[in-house]
Amino acid sequence: MKRILVRKEVCSGCRACEVACVARHDGQFGTATARIKVTKIEPVGLDVPNVCRLCRRPACVAACPTEALYRDEVMGVIRVKVEDCIGCSACVDECPFGMVMLHPATDLPLICDLCDGDPVCVKRCATGAIIYGDRDAIAREKREKSAMAGQSLDEGGAL
Amino acid sequence: MNGYGGTILRVNLSDGSIRRHATEEDLACLFLGGRGLNVKRLWDEVPAHTDGLSPENKLIFGVGPLVGTLFPGGARFNVTAMSPQTGILGDSNAGGFFGPELKFAGYDQVIIEGRADYPVYLCIRDAEVELRDGRHLWGRDVWETTEAILEELGDRDVQVAAIGQGAENGVRFAGIFANLVRAAARTGMGTVMASKNLKAVAVRGTQLVPVADIARFTEIIERLDEIIYNHAEYDIRVRLGTTKLITALNKIGGIATRHFQTGQFEYADQVSGEAIEAQYKIKSKACFACTIPCSRFLVVDDPRFPGLRLEGPEYEPLAGFTSRIGNGDLALGLKCIDMANRYGLDAIALSEGISWAMECYQRGILSREEADGLDLTWGNGETILALIEKVAHRQGFGDLLADGVKKAAERLGRGSEELAMHGKGLEVFQGDPRSIKAYALGNAVASRGADHLRSEPWFEFSEDPEEGIRRYGIPETAFRLEYKGKGLVVKHFEEMAAISDATGVCKNTYNNMEVLNWDETAELLNATTGWELSGEEVRRIGERIVNLERAFIAREGITRADDTLPRRFLEEPLGPPTSPSAGAIVELDIMLDEYYQARGWDVETGLPTRAKLEELGLNDAAEALAGSMDHSPIAS
Numbered sequence: 001m002k003r004i005l006v007r008k009e010v011c012s013g014c015r016a017c018e019v020a021c022v023a024r025h026d027g028q029f030g031t032a033t034a035r036i037k038v039t040k041i042e043p044v045g046l047d048v049p050n051v052c053r054l055c056r057r058p059a060c061v062a063a064c065p066t067e068a069l070y071r072d073e074v075m076g077v078i079r080v081k082v083e084d085c086i087g088c089s090a091c092v093d094e095c096p097f098g099m100v101m102l103h104p105a106t107d108l109p110l111i112c113d114l115c116d117g118d119p120v121c122v123k124r125c126a127t128g129a130i131i132y133g134d135r136d137a138i139a140r141e142k143r144e145k146s147a148m149a150g151q152s153l154d155e156g157g158a159l
Numbered sequence: 160m161n162g163y164g165g166t167i168l169r170v171n172l173s174d175g176s177i178r179r180h181a182t183e184e185d186l187a188c189l190f191l192g193g194r195g196l197n198v199k200r201l202w203d204e205v206p207a208h209t210d211g212l213s214p215e216n217k218l219i220f221g222v223g224p225l226v227g228t229l230f231p232g233g234a235r236f237n238v239t240a241m242s243p244q245t246g247i248l249g250d251s252n253a254g255g256f257f258g259p260e261l262k263f264a265g266y267d268q269v270i271i272e273g274r275a276d277y278p279v280y281l282c283i284r285d286a287e288v289e290l291r292d293g294r295h296l297w298g299r300d301v302w303e304t305t306e307a308i309l310e311e312l313g314d315r316d317v318q319v320a321a322i323g324q325g326a327e328n329g330v331r332f333a334g335i336f337a338n339l340v341r342a343a344a345r346t347g348m349g350t351v352m353a354s355k356n357l358k359a360v361a362v363r364g365t366q367l368v369p370v371a372d373i374a375r376f377t378e379i380i381e382r383l384d385e386i387i388y389n390h391a392e393y394d395i396r397v398r399l400g401t402t403k404l405i406t407a408l409n410k411i412g413g414i415a416t417r418h419f420q421t422g423q424f425e426y427a428d429q430v431s432g433e434a435i436e437a438q439y440k441i442k443s444k445a446c447f448a449c450t451i452p453c454s455r456f457l458v459v460d461d462p463r464f465p466g467l468r469l470e471g472p473e474y475e476p477l478a479g480f481t482s483r484i485g486n487g488d489l490a491l492g493l494k495c496i497d498m499a500n501r502y503g504l505d506a507i508a509l510s511e512g513i514s515w516a517m518e519c520y521q522r523g524i525l526s527r528e529e530a531d532g533l534d535l536t537w538g539n540g541e542t543i544l545a546l547i548e549k550v551a552h553r554q555g556f557g558d559l560l561a562d563g564v565k566k567a568a569e570r571l572g573r574g575s576e577e578l579a580m581h582g583k584g585l586e587v588f589q590g591d592p593r594s595i596k597a598y599a600l601g602n603a604v605a606s607r608g609a610d611h612l613r614s615e616p617w618f619e620f621s622e623d624p625e626e627g628i629r630r631y632g633i634p635e636t637a638f639r640l641e642y643k644g645k646g647l648v649v650k651h652f653e654e655m656a657a658i659s660d661a662t663g664v665c666k667n668t669y670n671n672m673e674v675l676n677w678d679e680t681a682e683l684l685n686a687t688t689g690w691e692l693s694g695e696e697v698r699r700i701g702e703r704i705v706n707l708e709r710a711f712i713a714r715e716g717i718t719r720a721d722d723t724l725p726r727r728f729l730e731e732p733l734g735p736p737t738s739p740s741a742g743a744i745v746e747l748d749i750m751l752d753e754y755y756q757a758r759g760w761d762v763e764t765g766l767p768t769r770a771k772l773e774e775l776g777l778n779d780a781a782e783a784l785a786g787s788m789d790h791s792p793i794a795s
Contacts, residue, residue: 012452014445027373029228032365045456126450
């Protein structure tokens with residue numbers, strides 16, 4: 001299953017992902033309704049994209065008193081049954097990553113829908129800080145990096 | 160109103176009143192926003208000869224229709240007022256995140272009037288606008304102030320534009336700094352802010368900005384992104400940002416070195432953008448929604464400067480605190496930049512002041528005793544750090560430099576006046592005008608005083624004579640040491656720069672990389688606003704802005720006689736003798752003649768003609784100029 005993976009160490013903090021998300025979902029410009037959020041701590045140069053992690057056992061769904069949220073088993077995303085949502089923000093409170101918010105105009109939960117498999121935030125990212133890929137891809141990258149630490153394929157004429 | 164926040168906010172600090180009115184669409188069509196709408200407001204509301212530091216001056220923050228959009232680097236806010244440094248048009252802009260946040264709060268312009276009784280800061284959270292006590296912030300630097308406000312408001316998504324101690328102490332070239340390091344620092348806009356007892360503007364916006372045709376807009380941006388990613392300069396801009404110019408300008412012999420005594424710096428390699436990248440760069444940083452992350456976060460590991468971390472720098476402060484002052488020590492240069500940012504000072508003006516003093520000392524015009532016992536030898540680190548402190552606090556010799564180099568030289572006298580590198584009271588940038596003639600002309604005629612960003616006529620670097628013929632009918636326009644056609648080049652790029660500043664986009668993309676021509680700009684603005692502008696109409700908005708600014712400074716008494724450069728550039732051949740620019744001077748008059756003709760201005764006086772102003776719909780400016788000048792071409 002694919003999800004949006006984050007490499008915060010290369011994030012430039014530009015927030016193009018947020019604007020792209022809002023442009024797609026609201027047809028307007030802004031950041032307040034983005035389903036991806038970059039946390040920026042400027043004095044230390046920290047920029048961290050926060051994304052929906054597509055939890056297998058989602059706290060937001062469990063918290064919903066009206067069963068307005070459910071997990072799409074194909075995409076892995078959390079979907080909202082608009083007619084059942086009462087706008088109580090229980091999902092907002094319970095997401096352990098702070099990545100559910102309510103839309104200021106509609107009070108409906110803003111949850112990443114992966115743009116039906118072609119996330120515009122990822123397309124707009126200039127640095128590769130967010131990528132859309134296999135959910136284990138970052139873990140694999142880390143294993144390979146760790147294994148290769150201090151090594152080079154050039155050594156011993158391997159390449 | 161599509162593409163706009165929709166509201167103009169007016170804050171009177173004298174009586175504490177906060178008023179709002181709808182953004183005037185008719186004015187937006189004529190001036191767009193940002194720099195354009197700001198100068199229109201200034202022209203209408205601030206009378207001629209207003210003292211920059213008086214409560215009657217107005218400080219105007221503005222954003223344009225492309226700010227906060229998908230446009231890569233649609234990030235910039237513009238600040239405009241009567242300048243307390245130059246006495247003419249004050250205007251400066253910066254990127255980062257403040258501009259978009261202001262727009263998302265619903266505002267296209269914030270007009271600050273009057274003067275508060277004690278230090279305050281303006282807090283804007285969407286429709287909720289309040290003046291908060293800022294007394295505890297007075298005396299703190301830009302970083303401390305920003306951090307204190309973020310903590311106070313409990314929201315790190317708040318964007319803060321603040322002034323440092325330099326402005327508080329009345330340094331005339333103090334700027335306004337957003338996101339810590341995004342400097343709107345030319346022409347003393349921070350000094351105006353301090354004179355109003357306004358320590359900072361904090362803004363948080365959660366509105367969405369309506370757009371006329373989002374599908375069309377998105378489609379254009381996708382095309383733009385492709386152009387940008389495939390641009391020949393993309394990689395080097397991401398790696399080095401504008402600091403790439405240290406190496407590039409040194410190579411052509413055009414880097415400001417030891418106060419323009421020569422055009423090549425022997426330590427250029429040690430202080431270059433490449434050196435920063437190799438030694439201190441942690442990662443790339445970017446302005447709002449930009450796909451060219453040309454800024455860099457640096458951690459400077461040097462025992463002399465513990466904990467030194469900064470974002471940037473751009474070429475201007477870097478060359479200012481290295482080659483211009485004869486300093487080959489990169490970490491020291493970065494420390495200087497960090498100090499200028501925290502104290503909130505214009506790095507160009509500050510480095511000019513220091514290098515001017517060093518040259519005066521070199522020539523025996525200034526003694527060590529007069530400089531508080533400091534050894535003003537080129538590149539002396541201790542002296543340089545001490546001078547920055549002294550200027551920021553207006554202590555001792557720093558008090559002389561704190562008024563800007565023009566006034567400093569007038570006070571010192573002894574022939575130091577002709578060493579003062581300024582135009583109309585604003586300090587010259589870090590490129591040697593002798594090596595780049597269009598820039599020389601651009602500096603001479605720029606509406607805010609000597610400055611390159613009013614035109615940024617990069618085309619003369621292109622060395623593409625066929626393109627020169629295609630654009631201007633003149634092959635020489637493509638070569639930096641040629642004169643012919645440079646009046647046309649500067650006119651063209653001034654109009655582009657005006658559009659950049661009025662829409663709120665970055666000149667790296669819009670001007671230097673030329674990602675959109677006039678027709679494409681019109682297409683994008685139409686998708687944003689729903690208007691039906693042609694490319695020619697967009698160009699004319701740029702022309703209108705340039706003309707109104709010219710009328711503004713003409714009203715202050717500026718004429719052709721003021722459109723000049725320091726004597727050195729006009730008379731002393733540029734060295735070293737082995738450089739590709741060796742022997743160059745600037746023959747300004749032939750370029751000025753061509754420029755005024757291209758502008759439709761009076762060649763003899765450099766004043767805008769009634770015909771030109773009326774053609775652009777600036778009838779009130781024509782009337783005002785005719786009334787204020789007996790022998791102006793307008794009166795006739």
